[in-house]
Amino acid sequence: MLIKELQVINFRNLKYMKAAFDTGIHVIHGGNAQGKTNLLEAIHLLVTGRSFRTTMDREMVPWTRENYEATLIRAQVEKGGFEERFLLSFNSSEKHVYVNGNPIPRLGDLLGRINAVLFTPSDLQLVRGAPGLRRRFLDVELSQISRPYLHHLQRYDLALRQRNALLKQHQRRPALGDELVAWDEQIAVHGSELIATRAEMIEHLSTIASGMYGEIATGTEKLTLEYKPNPSRASGDATAIASQMRAALAASRNDDIRRGATSTGPHRDDFDFLIDGRAARDYGSQGQQRSCVLAMKMAELTLMESSTGEPPILLLDDLMSELDESRKRAFLQSLDSRIQTFITATERDLVTSLVSPRSVWRMEDGHLTEES
Amino acid sequence: MAEKLPDPLERLIHELSRLPTIGKKSAQRLAFHLLKAPDQRARELASALVDVRERLRFCRQCGFIAEGDLCSICTDERRDSTLFSVVEEPFDVLALERGGAFKGLYHVLMGRLSPLQGITPDDLQIASLLARIDASKTTESPVREVILATNPNVDGDATALYLSRLITSRGISCTRLGLGLAVGSSLEFADELTLRQALDSRRALEKPMP
Numbered sequence: 346m347l348i349k350e351l352q353v354i355n356f357r358n359l360k361y362m363k364a365a366f367d368t369g370i371h372v373i374h375g376g377n378a379q380g381k382t383n384l385l386e387a388i389h390l391l392v393t394g395r396s397f398r399t400t401m402d403r404e405m406v407p408w409t410r411e412n413y414e415a416t417l418i419r420a421q422v423e424k425g426g427f428e429e430r431f432l433l434s435f436n437s438s439e440k441h442v443y444v445n446g447n448p449i450p451r452l453g454d455l456l457g458r459i460n461a462v463l464f465t466p467s468d469l470q471l472v473r474g475a476p477g478l479r480r481r482f483l484d485v486e487l488s489q490i491s492r493p494y495l496h497h498l499q500r501y502d503l504a505l506r507q508r509n510a511l512l513k514q515h516q517r518r519p520a521l522g523d524e525l526v527a528w529d530e531q532i533a534v535h536g537s538e539l540i541a542t543r544a545e546m547i548e549h550l551s552t553i554a555s556g557m558y559g560e561i562a563t564g565t566e567k568l569t570l571e572y573k574p575n576p577s578r579a580s581g582d583a584t585a586i587a588s589q590m591r592a593a594l595a596a597s598r599n600d601d602i603r604r605g606a607t608s609t610g611p612h613r614d615d616f617d618f619l620i621d622g623r624a625a626r627d628y629g630s631q632g633q634q635r636s637c638v639l640a641m642k643m644a645e646l647t648l649m650e651s652s653t654g655e656p657p658i659l660l661l662d663d664l665m666s667e668l669d670e671s672r673k674r675a676f677l678q679s680l681d682s683r684i685q686t687f688i689t690a691t692e693r694d695l696v697t698s699l700v701s702p703r704s705v706w707r708m709e710d711g712h713l714t715e716e717s
Numbered sequence: 718m719a720e721k722l723p724d725p726l727e728r729l730i731h732e733l734s735r736l737p738t739i740g741k742k743s744a745q746r747l748a749f750h751l752l753k754a755p756d757q758r759a760r761e762l763a764s765a766l767v768d769v770r771e772r773l774r775f776c777r778q779c780g781f782i783a784e785g786d787l788c789s790i791c792t793d794e795r796r797d798s799t800l801f802s803v804v805e806e807p808f809d810v811l812a813l814e815r816g817g818a819f820k821g822l823y824h825v826l827m828g829r830l831s832p833l834q835g836i837t838p839d840d841l842q843i844a845s846l847l848a849r850i851d852a853s854k855t856t857e858s859p860v861r862e863v864i865l866a867t868n869p870n871v872d873g874d875a876t877a878l879y880l881s882r883l884i885t886s887r888g889i890s891c892t893r894l895g896l897g898l899a900v901g902s903s904l905e906f907a908d909e910l911t912l913r914q915a916l917d918s919r920r921a922l923e924k925p926m927p
Contacts, residue, residue, distance in 0.1 A: 492908065492909055492910060493910055503871045504871050507831065507871070508832070510832035510833045511832035514837075523879060524837070524838065524879060526878070526882070527830065527878040528832075530875070
């Protein structure tokens with residue numbers, strides 16, 4: 346996967362930029378608030394159709410600029426030996442995506458066309474933050490590599506909202522039993538697929554991340570990822586999990602009716618980062634926690650490559666300020682030169698002193714210029 | 718300050734905008750179009766609207782469109798009255814009829830279960846379906862099979878499941894429309910979900926020799 350050419354018009358402080366890239370490491374340096382992260386955000390928008398920084402499209406468009414009409418992000422991407430053209434155009438009220446000139450009616454259909462792994466400073470929240478962030482991480486990654494996962498996720502989400510709506514009607518309509526069973530079944534069928542896929546993914550991630558962590562971290566400690574499915578004893582294949590979920594839903598029915606919400610199912614899943622068997626969230630140092638996330642992201646990259654057949658694009662935002670010297674060196678030197686990597690840094694030397702990049706760019710007040 | 722439109726026009730826009738998929742702007746465009754069009758055009762539309770309401774109704778038995786009390790399908794004696802197909806909307810009947818392969822009778826639910834939209838079993842034609850099935854038991858041709866032909870999405874699946882429990886508890890066979898490859902398509906272009914469903918619902922070509 347390779348972005349050969351990128352053009353960005355009217356995106357945050359990037360008024361106009363056009364650049365060509367090859368494989369290898371590309372450094373984008375500049376002071377704070379010059380537009381480095383905006384560039385990575387623009388690339389990542391082509392991956393998911395959504396920003397990793399905001400849910401408000403309005404925040405990404407310079408709508409106060411005079412004569413502003415639309416924001417355009419255009420890319421020429423090499424994928425599996427073929428070139429594909431991507432165009433995302435939006436303003437505060439509309440959003441359109443085109444691939445090779447054909448409109449993509451639903452944003453969900455964009456996922457998986459460009460594969461990328463993103464690492465940002467806020468990813469530390471994956472270790473420290475609420476379970477919802479970790480579920481979202483799993484959903485975004487799995488949706489990129491598995492169409493059936495996305496399908497089950499969308500259906501599970503709808504079935505869950507329907508069931509919750511029904512539970513809330515209980516006070517007015519006491520005899521809900523038969524109706525609930527119909528939604529329980531939808532939740533069990535689609536939810537079991539989610540749990541089975543997540544369990545498999547986390548097991549893979551754990552194995553790979555464990556090796557990566559050994560490379561980045563200096564000590565001898567060992568990283569493992571532990572899936573904590575809901576219902577908690579869910580295991581086996583999707584069919585087995587579905588029947589476990591049916592039982593769990595039936596068991597919690599009265600509770601659910603009282604609370605007006607569904608208390609069991611993969612919408613309550615979580616996973617833990619364990620360092621030598623202890624939760625990194627509670628016992629890990631900041632450095633250890635960062636290494637955990639980075640190791641998992643690199644594991645994700647490996648996993649994506651093995652499931653799609655080619656390495657994804659790697660986007661590293663402000664990584665240099667995130668890691669200490671020895672971790673940084675170990676990490677940068679472990680990067681595979683086949684992978685197209687974009688790294689932002691406040692100083693070019695922070696990167697170039699450790700590895701030799703393919704190209705170096707300076708970002709200043711939204712203007713990107715290549716340096717030799 | 719916006720000019721207020723004359724009352725009749727305002728009323729027309731309001732009525733048009735209450736139609737499904739028609740927003741305020743489309744309603745305005747349609748209303749102005751009707752205002753500009755030849756007199757005849759608007760009168761024909763008005764009389765078509767009145768005609769539809771006066772001459773057509775929903776079949777008392779199955780809920781399909783009917784000119785009289787019963788629809789042309791329910792009154793057709795060649796149809797197999799022991800076989801029911803349950804669909805969500807009247808136009809689903811048209812779709813199945815286009816195929817021409819189904820020879821039984823229909824029952825239109827007039828929607829699908831959706832707690833989010835406040836649609837409960839009482840809002841659908843479920844009681845009338847069960848009454849029809851029960852009433853047939855005392856006749857010469859009791860219902861022997863009900864085919865659930867609701868849409869293959871979350872709401873349609875839940876509705877089918879809800880109905881299947883009620884129907885099978887009456888000792889009547891209950892089936893669901895099969896899912897899989899579209900006729901005339903090729904494997905090469907089928908998406909992986911469709912292929913999965915097709916694999917799950919595969920069937921033997923011939924019974925093995927005993």
